[in-house]
Amino acid sequence: MTISVxxxxxxxxxxxxxxxxxxxxxxxxxxxIVVDDGSTxxxxxxxxxxxxxxxxxxxxxGNGASTKSGARAATGEIVVFLxxxxxxxxxxIPRLVEKLDRYHLVVGARDPDTHANLKRRxxxxxxxxxxxxxxxxxxxxxxxxxxxxxxxxLLHYLYLLPNGFSSPSxxxxxxLRTGRSLAYVPIRARERKGRSKIxxxxxxxxxxxxxIKIATxxxxxxxxxxxxxxxxxxxxxxxxxSSVKQGHFVFTNMSALLYVAAVLVFMLGLxxxxxxxxxxxxxxxxDAAVRAPT
Numbered sequence: 344m345t346i347s348v349x350x351x352x353x354x355x356x357x358x359x360x361x362x363x364x365x366x367x368x369x370x371x372x373x374x375x376i377v378v379d380d381g382s383t384x385x386x387x388x389x390x391x392x393x394x395x396x397x398x399x400x401x402x403x404x405g406n407g408a409s410t411k412s413g414a415r416a417a418t419g420e421i422v423v424f425l426x427x428x429x430x431x432x433x434x435x436i437p438r439l440v441e442k443l444d445r446y447h448l449v450v451g452a453r454d455p456d457t458h459a460n461l462k463r464r465x466x467x468x469x470x471x472x473x474x475x476x477x478x479x480x481x482x483x484x485x486x487x488x489x490x491x492x493x494x495x496x497l498l499h500y501l502y503l504l505p506n507g508f509s510s511p512s513x514x515x516x517x518x519l520r521t522g523r524s525l526a527y528v529p530i531r532a533r534e535r536k537g538r539s540k541i542x543x544x545x546x547x548x549x550x551x552x553x554x555i556k557i558a559t560x561x562x563x564x565x566x567x568x569x570x571x572x573x574x575x576x577x578x579x580x581x582x583x584x585s586s587v588k589q590g591h592f593v594f595t596n597m598s599a600l601l602y603v604a605a606v607l608v609f610m611l612g613l614x615x616x617x618x619x620x621x622x623x624x625x626x627x628x629x630d631a632a633v634r635a636p637t
Contacts, residue, residue: 454531454532474554485515
């Protein structure tokens with residue numbers, strides 16, 4: 344199988360040549376595509392000199408947009424994504440690719456001790472736990488950008504990917520919620536060259552919203568039922584407290600409001616679940632055209 348390596352990069356001139364050179368030396372890799380996302384430090388020129396094919400954005404659109412541009416430009420049967428900051432070891436690419444015979448998506452799961460400080464490690468664990476609940480699958484590294492997938496399958500999901508840093512999270516959740524398979528390969532990330540472009544609070548909130556968005560897109564009841572249950576419990580607690588305080592059973596307006604909200608949210612979830620199922624049914628024709636692993 345032919346392999347296209349896609350490297351999204353924004354101001355990574357200090358590390359991109361080494362990444363491109365290491366990828367080009369691997370067997371089966373037919374092209375290395377660097378998506379220069381509006382860099383101002385000459386990243387694109389350095390990548391060209393290192394032997395990469397460069398796709399240039401006129402300004403910084405986002406990591407997800409770079410992922411989509413690279414996927415569209417790729418010509419290989421398999422597309423491998425890795426970061427341009429030198430954190431992902433290119434020599435691990437064959438370990439990911441070999442598992443595509445059995446799995447639809449293979450992700451390099453980073454050892455937490457090698458790529459994150461305490462705050463980011465805590466945040467990543469929270470995202471992993473919530474994503475595991477949504478997908479009912481143990482998520483080891485939701486935000487890892489080091490992944491391998493067949494190009495024809497990737498194009499099927501491309502429209503779902505946001506332009507920001509949460510595209511790996513979106514692809515992982517979309518793959519699992521549509522009944523496809525995922526495998527993790529443990530890797531040891533290298534020390535990052537340069538500063539991280541992810542802001543903990545700003546991008547962390549966006550990651551959380553993306554998880555909820557994909558959950559409601561593919562499995563709405565996983566979101567609506569907890570909200571409905573929470574409103575029901577609050578209504579019951581309010582009813583109990585009011586009754587104890589007054590010395591007799593008292594059904595207050597607040598209790599009624601919370602119970603009504605619980606019912607409405609639950610019914611909304613049922614409707615959303617039916618819409619999601621209809622949407623999945625309509626994509627069966629597209630799914631049939633995507634070759635499954637043997």
